Amino acid sequence: MSSSTFRGLNPTMLEIELRRVLRNKRTAIFTLIMPVVLFEVFGSSQGTSDKVGDGNVTAYILISMAVYGAMLAATAAGASVSLERAAGWSRQLRLTPLAPAAYITAKVLSALVISATSVAVVYLVGTTSKAQMPTSTWFQTALLAWVCSMVFAAFGLFMGYLLPSENVMQALGPGLALMSFAGGLFIPLSQYNDVFRAIAKVTPVYGVGELARYPLVHDGRLAGAIVNVVTWTLVFGIGAAMRFRRDTARV
Amino acid sequence: MATTLTDTAIELSGVTKHYGEVHAVDGIDLTVRRGEILAFLGPNGAGKTTTIDMVLGLSVPTAGTVRVLGSKPEEAVANGLVSAVMQSGGLLKDLTVRETVRLTASFFPRPRPVEEVLARAGLADIGDRLVGKCSGGQQQRLRFAMALVPDPELIILDEPTTGMDVEGRREFWAAIREDAARGRTIVFATHYLDEADAYADRIVLVRRGRVVADGTSAEIKAMATGRQVRATLPGARVPDLQAIPGVESAEVRGDTILLQGRDSDMIARHLLTQTEAFDLEVTSQNLEEAFLALTGDGS
Numbered sequence: 001m002s003s004s005t006f007r008g009l010n011p012t013m014l015e016i017e018l019r020r021v022l023r024n025k026r027t028a029i030f031t032l033i034m035p036v037v038l039f040e041v042f043g044s045s046q047g048t049s050d051k052v053g054d055g056n057v058t059a060y061i062l063i064s065m066a067v068y069g070a071m072l073a074a075t076a077a078g079a080s081v082s083l084e085r086a087a088g089w090s091r092q093l094r095l096t097p098l099a100p101a102a103y104i105t106a107k108v109l110s111a112l113v114i115s116a117t118s119v120a121v122v123y124l125v126g127t128t129s130k131a132q133m134p135t136s137t138w139f140q141t142a143l144l145a146w147v148c149s150m151v152f153a154a155f156g157l158f159m160g161y162l163l164p165s166e167n168v169m170q171a172l173g174p175g176l177a178l179m180s181f182a183g184g185l186f187i188p189l190s191q192y193n194d195v196f197r198a199i200a201k202v203t204p205v206y207g208v209g210e211l212a213r214y215p216l217v218h219d220g221r222l223a224g225a226i227v228n229v230v231t232w233t234l235v236f237g238i239g240a241a242m243r244f245r246r247d248t249a250r251v
Numbered sequence: 252m253a254t255t256l257t258d259t260a261i262e263l264s265g266v267t268k269h270y271g272e273v274h275a276v277d278g279i280d281l282t283v284r285r286g287e288i289l290a291f292l293g294p295n296g297a298g299k300t301t302t303i304d305m306v307l308g309l310s311v312p313t314a315g316t317v318r319v320l321g322s323k324p325e326e327a328v329a330n331g332l333v334s335a336v337m338q339s340g341g342l343l344k345d346l347t348v349r350e351t352v353r354l355t356a357s358f359f360p361r362p363r364p365v366e367e368v369l370a371r372a373g374l375a376d377i378g379d380r381l382v383g384k385c386s387g388g389q390q391q392r393l394r395f396a397m398a399l400v401p402d403p404e405l406i407i408l409d410e411p412t413t414g415m416d417v418e419g420r421r422e423f424w425a426a427i428r429e430d431a432a433r434g435r436t437i438v439f440a441t442h443y444l445d446e447a448d449a450y451a452d453r454i455v456l457v458r459r460g461r462v463v464a465d466g467t468s469a470e471i472k473a474m475a476t477g478r479q480v481r482a483t484l485p486g487a488r489v490p491d492l493q494a495i496p497g498v499e500s501a502e503v504r505g506d507t508i509l510l511q512g513r514d515s516d517m518i519a520r521h522l523l524t525q526t527e528a529f530d531l532e533v534t535s536q537n538l539e540e541a542f543l544a545l546t547g548d549g550s
Contacts, residue, residue: 007329012357020345088340092397094309096358097329250311250325 008098009105017110020080027076030173031118035069036125042186043129053217055133060216062126063141064185067212069118070149071180071205075172077111078156078240082168085161090247100248104157104240111153112146119146133216140215148208148229152176154236155204161243176205185209204232257321260285260405260436261306266315267460268301275301276312277460283438285320285404288431290451291440292542298460299440300338303409306438307335320404331359331401336394336408344383348374348393351382355397362400372396373426388419392426399430406430408439412446424450444542448472456545464545471545478515482528484508495521 021027043061052060084090093103123142133141159172180186183205189197200206207228210221261283268276276298283289291299304310305317308324319327327333342351352369356362369375372392382390391411398406408427412420428450431437441447447454448468456464456471464471485506492501492508497517502509508528512518515533522528 008358010357012353016346016350016354019350020343023345084343087343088337089343091309092337092341093358095307095328095335096355097331097360098358250308 005099006102006105008096009102013106014109014113017106018113021077021110021114026169030169031069031073031076031114032121035065035072035118035122038068039065039122039125039129043126043131049130053133053219054137055216056131058129058131059126059133059137060213062122062129062131063145063213063216064209066119066122066126066142066145067149067205067209068176068180068185069122070115070145071152071176071208072173073115073118074111074149074151074153075156075159075176076169077114078107078153078158079160079168079172081107081157081160082163082165083160085247086164094248100244104244107157108150108153111150111156115149115153116146119149137215141212144215145208145212148211151204151208151229151233151236154233154240157240158236158243161240161247179203179205183207183209201228204228204236207232258285259283259318260287260320261438262316262318263302263306264316266302266305266312266317268298268305268310269313274460276305278315279457279460279462281455281462281465283436285436286434288437288450288452289439290447290454291438291457292442292444292447292454293440293457294442297457299457300409301460302457303335303407303438303440306407307333327405331361332403333405333407334398334401334403336391336398336406336411338410338413341394341397342382342390344381346382347379348382348385348389348396349378351393352396352400355400359401361402363402368396368399371399371426371430373422386419388415388423391415391419391423395423395426403435405436405438408437410440410442412441412443420446456542458545478512479534480510480512480515480518480522481532481534482508482510482522483530484522484526484528497521 039062043058043065048056048058048061050057081090090103119142123138156172159168163171165171182200183203184192184197184200185205189200192200201224207225210225211229214222214225259282261281263279263281266276266279267274279298279302291302293299301310305312306319306324308328317324320332322330322332324333346354349365349369352365356365356368366375369378372395374389374392374396377385377389380389382393385393395408395411411427412423415423424446427437439446439451451468454464454466454468454471455462483506487503487508489501489503492498492503492510495501495510495518497512497514498510499513500511510518519531519533522531
């Protein structure tokens, strides 16, 4: 890698990127408010004080909803390349010294910040709820939900390069909800039959959810979850990189 | 401004660009000297934008070489020596005018101050406005402001006033003209003849990917303007008509004669006093027609 690989990367980029996210009401609702609302709906229903692992069902649901918010946030941050391509902004950037890899890096950094904000908001609301788990588990699960959501930053980038739409999140929002059901984020896998459970384990949301909840439940499916997260990160990352190379090639 | 060792802003030699069977640019040789204001004039599809893309390093020629201020195009762009105002797009609607310039400035190692750039592009009063709320003319001046950020030696404008109203065009060109007075090289593509005429020192006319004329505005006009005198004159013969003073070309269609020449008064006086011609009609070939004559498919 030469010194010019990340040429042009700077804090102003990140600052303005974050301002844009906050300015966009739809993104703010999707990534900051919706996970909280879902947690309030599912997390306060009957039987949530039942014990799960080191904590209770409310804590289990809290982690799942934080994962969901982090996923949405990271996907939205990555998928914003779609809008920027449609607006001709990517082309405009080629008339500046900004290196293409620096642009992608800024997108990943902004995904990290927005996803961290989303997790923080859900967990803050969680502290006022009936959620119970050891203090260290609060931090471990939050950190895992945040870090693992980068699978979806890669997913968002890939989709952003793949789909030409200006409103790519309108398609990806429902898609992520479906993937969350498929991956056992909204409904525990124990409620599924054997066939659906087997399918769930190869879908991209499964690994993130399992990993983030592991410090709470310790249920021994760690290796499968790690393989799942790494594999999907590679699939989406390589897909995004291929589309990105095609997009920035001089023809 | 950064100094370079060359007096040549752009050098195209034998440049072609083919997309399959389509020869968008079909062999252009062109040298643009530093400090020139050059209009790249031609109808839609003449190859103007394709040529500009190659000068900016956005695409590579099929054959030939492009040098910009002595460097490869992409190096000139990365060093802030050349910037461009594109025809459309390239703006994010959810940023303010000032944020757009700030963001652009953040990519360059030695940008001009944001407020100075806004003032020069006539945007000082609307820095906090969202780009999506700006008029077409204001958006175009924002593109110009972004192009000013690196304080480049050369600015390229691709059909910068397309779709602007008269007032927008006037304000836009006022900003450009003020800037050009500082000695920057400016190349603009246009299909508006009056813009080329009013703002360029030199006009390069392109048609079907080739240069068909190259000179000052006056030289280009002299190449193609003129008037046509039409009259009825039974039995006229072309050699006799061509002998009439002032006639450059003559045509006979039945009883009708068509005479081309720059001094139509002299031709008309001759026809009315020295011949039996009647039903005389003088029509002027305006600049638009001259342009069409040089760039149209018939030439």
